[in-house]
Amino acid sequence: MNDSSLVKPRTRQRVLDAVQSLGYIPNKTARVFKSGRSHILGLVISTQHISELAFNAGFQSRFKALTEKAHSEGYNILIITSADAEGRSYFEVIKDQVADGFIILSPSVNEALTPLLEEAGIPYVYNMKYSNRPEDCYYVSSDDVEGGYIAAKYLLDLNHTEIRFIVGIVKGNFMPFNVDRIVGFKRALAEYGIAFREEMIVSVPGQMEESYTMFHHMFQTRRPTALLISNETTTVAALNYFHDHGIRVPQDVSVIGFGPSEFFRHLRPNLTNVSYDIAWSSNKQVDLLLQRIEGQPITPERPKKPELIIRDSTARNVQH
Amino acid sequence: MNDSSLVKPRTRQRVLDAVQSLGYIPNKTARVFKSGRSHILGLVISTQHISELAFNAGFQSRFKALTEKAHSEGYNILIITSADAEGRSYFEVIKDQVADGFIILSPSVNEALTPLLEEAGIPYVYNMKYSNRPEDCYYVSSDDVEGGYIAAKYLLDLNHTEIRFIVGIVKGNFMPFNVDRIVGFKRALAEYGIAFREEMIVSVPGQMEESYTMFHHMFQTRRPTALLISNETTTVAALNYFHDHGIRVPQDVSVIGFGPSEFFRHLRPNLTNVSYDIAWSSNKQVDLLLQRIEGQPITPERPKKPELIIRDSTARNVQH
DNA sequence: CTGTTAGCGCCTTCAT
DNA sequence: ATGAAGGCGCTAACAG
Numbered sequence: 001m002n003d004s005s006l007v008k009p010r011t012r013q014r015v016l017d018a019v020q021s022l023g024y025i026p027n028k029t030a031r032v033f034k035s036g037r038s039h040i041l042g043l044v045i046s047t048q049h050i051s052e053l054a055f056n057a058g059f060q061s062r063f064k065a066l067t068e069k070a071h072s073e074g075y076n077i078l079i080i081t082s083a084d085a086e087g088r089s090y091f092e093v094i095k096d097q098v099a100d101g102f103i104i105l106s107p108s109v110n111e112a113l114t115p116l117l118e119e120a121g122i123p124y125v126y127n128m129k130y131s132n133r134p135e136d137c138y139y140v141s142s143d144d145v146e147g148g149y150i151a152a153k154y155l156l157d158l159n160h161t162e163i164r165f166i167v168g169i170v171k172g173n174f175m176p177f178n179v180d181r182i183v184g185f186k187r188a189l190a191e192y193g194i195a196f197r198e199e200m201i202v203s204v205p206g207q208m209e210e211s212y213t214m215f216h217h218m219f220q221t222r223r224p225t226a227l228l229i230s231n232e233t234t235t236v237a238a239l240n241y242f243h244d245h246g247i248r249v250p251q252d253v254s255v256i257g258f259g260p261s262e263f264f265r266h267l268r269p270n271l272t273n274v275s276y277d278i279a280w281s282s283n284k285q286v287d288l289l290l291q292r293i294e295g296q297p298i299t300p301e302r303p304k305k306p307e308l309i310i311r312d313s314t315a316r317n318v319q320h
Numbered sequence: 321m322n323d324s325s326l327v328k329p330r331t332r333q334r335v336l337d338a339v340q341s342l343g344y345i346p347n348k349t350a351r352v353f354k355s356g357r358s359h360i361l362g363l364v365i366s367t368q369h370i371s372e373l374a375f376n377a378g379f380q381s382r383f384k385a386l387t388e389k390a391h392s393e394g395y396n397i398l399i400i401t402s403a404d405a406e407g408r409s410y411f412e413v414i415k416d417q418v419a420d421g422f423i424i425l426s427p428s429v430n431e432a433l434t435p436l437l438e439e440a441g442i443p444y445v446y447n448m449k450y451s452n453r454p455e456d457c458y459y460v461s462s463d464d465v466e467g468g469y470i471a472a473k474y475l476l477d478l479n480h481t482e483i484r485f486i487v488g489i490v491k492g493n494f495m496p497f498n499v500d501r502i503v504g505f506k507r508a509l510a511e512y513g514i515a516f517r518e519e520m521i522v523s524v525p526g527q528m529e530e531s532y533t534m535f536h537h538m539f540q541t542r543r544p545t546a547l548l549i550s551n552e553t554t555t556v557a558a559l560n561y562f563h564d565h566g567i568r569v570p571q572d573v574s575v576i577g578f579g580p581s582e583f584f585r586h587l588r589p590n591l592t593n594v595s596y597d598i599a600w601s602s603n604k605q606v607d608l609l610l611q612r613i614e615g616q617p618i619t620p621e622r623p624k625k626p627e628l629i630i631r632d633s634t635a636r637n638v639q640h
Numbered sequence: 641c642t643g644t645t646a647g648c649g650c651c652t653t654c655a656t
Numbered sequence: 657a658t659g660a661a662g663g664c665g666c667t668a669a670c671a672g
Contacts, residue, residue: 025440028418030649033353034664038418050387053380054583060373067370067399077399079387098348098358098418120345208586236586243588263374266528266556268563350665354648
């Protein structure tokens with residue numbers, strides 16, 4: 001049945017006929033047990049990923065790319081969401097899964113997860129740099145410093161100085177990629193001789209309602225002329241707020257989003273955005289994970305540079 | 321280790337201590353093999369589901385609801401996409417998965433799938449009625465006749481007669497739920513004494529670009545005064561087309577969407593829509609599947625009635 | 641209450 | 657080229 005070359009064709013046929021007539025289906029579970037390979041890749045995501053799926057275009061693209069890549073390598077994706085609330089740590093959840101390795105996207109993993117996985121010999125890849133130790137190369141991330149930099153630089157070139165950088169927070173903390181984007185943002189400011197002020201960074205939970213309310217407050221008081229928004233849902237909330245209150249984009253305020261270009265192209269107005277090659281990094285991530293699963297030596301890869309896609313939501317600042 | 325009541329506490333503690341000091345992790349694969357239960361539910365979706373994830377709010381909600389329900393029952397979701405193109409049928413793919421049962425959402429399953437699954441004793445649930453035999457109760461669907469009816473009735477009450485019903489097609493065929501919605505649509509027309517014309521039904525592949533182009537053609541020629549749109553991506557395409565061409569909603573055209581109310585609430589304008597209780601049907605679907613897995617008797621359930629959520633995209637027809 | 645054993649279904653190895 | 661046997665790690669059944 002497994003196409004062994006040690007079997008005579010007519011014997012094989014006899015076996016295949018028997019399979020047919022008996023309706024025999026090999027027991028996949030036993031095969032997995034025996035071979036030690038499930039051909040399943042666990043995708044570890046937060047409950048937030050799921051509950052804010054609707055406008056979370058970054059996660060959507062990642063999910064699509066990972067699924068397609070896994071499929072092309074003969075693997076399937078198993079969705080794993082920890083409910084931290086239940087008191088089980090991600091490690092507890094992960095070690096109970098039948099998967100050959102894990103892709104960990106959750107921003108809320110505990111520091112302690114890495115050593116536990118290492119000790120247990122469970123292959124994994126992160127998509128964020130949770131550690132600064134150079135030997136931890138088990139992640140594929142993006143060049144977020146550059147992303148923050150090019151976005152800010154473009155706004156500064158357009159003569160904007162009252163810029164706000166809206167970043168999502170999880171449990172009161174910036175995500176690592178937002179920390180990097182802020183570094184790039186500050187670097188651009190410095191190059192243009194603009195002093196950084198704390199109020200330029202505005203943090204908000206990524207949900208639609210909270211974001212909408214936040215913009216309401218922001219535009220009641222001192223109006224910025226330009227916005228960088230690190231989160232797609234928050235970007236939609238901003239556009240909706242502007243629509244509802246007659247604030248014109250880009251005439252009254254310029255907006256730059258971060259995330260998949262495709263998504264922003266289907267918003268109105270067409271949004272200028274910083275675009276990361278999520279398909280590329282997802283492919284790399286799966287490659288890296290498969291290398292670990294097969295015990296091959298790891299070939300770390302430099303992140304690709306993000307790209308600024310200029311569309312209709314940004315204009316030269318003519319105020320004052 | 322498995323909390324057997326036959327073990328003395330201090331013996332248990334000795335075992336647990338040994339587990340701790342040895343770093344022993346039970347082999348999940350062997351457990352699955354031995355117990356015959358993987359606690360995995362396979363979610364069978366089409367490649368189209370994945371590639372059009374971005375604005376496919378119905379699939380998103382279903383995915384969310386299924387994942388959460390499965391999780392609450394101690395199961396995880398395994399994503400299964402067949403690539404029909406590769407020449408493997410869904411059955412070939414399904415029988416090779418380690419899952420206790422399958423939730424089949426794909427609209428493109430082959431007629432022959434059901435008997436194959438039955439014969440192989442593989443538990444499954446559909447979310448569409450693929451057959452009209454009353455004994456096939458292995459599906460949970462929605463009352464789509466009613467959905468089409470209430471939407472059309474509302475437009476007729478608003479004095480619209482030039483209505484177009486836009487339905488997605490897969491491989492040139494209407495999906496079963498669209499067939500039902502059209503039945504409801506026609507019923508409403510008949511009640512109001514309006515003759516049904518073939519041109520009232522417009523079919524289009526569900527992608528953004530195709531839909532946009534279709535609306536372009538439609539509004540170049542004879543403009544309808546009201547639109548029913550069965551597909552979320554197509555709805556977004558319509559709104560974008562109207563935005564780009566200065567067609568006002570609802571002043572120039574009324575629009576009703578089908579799908580999750582939340583999603584339509586975040587569009588601009590706020591969309592009137594027919595809302596199905598996807599969380600409810602997803603829960604029922606998992607319940608039904610778990611009943612089948614555990615060999616319990618099946619308790620079929622009537623679908624819940626959809627609801628018309630009236631918002632800002634529909635207005636009385638004052639033309640002529 | 642504790643320790644031992646058989647067997648789940650497959651695949652690989654070895655003997656014929 | 658074919659047939660027979662052992663063992664993967666776990667758990668349920670049984671013996672002590």
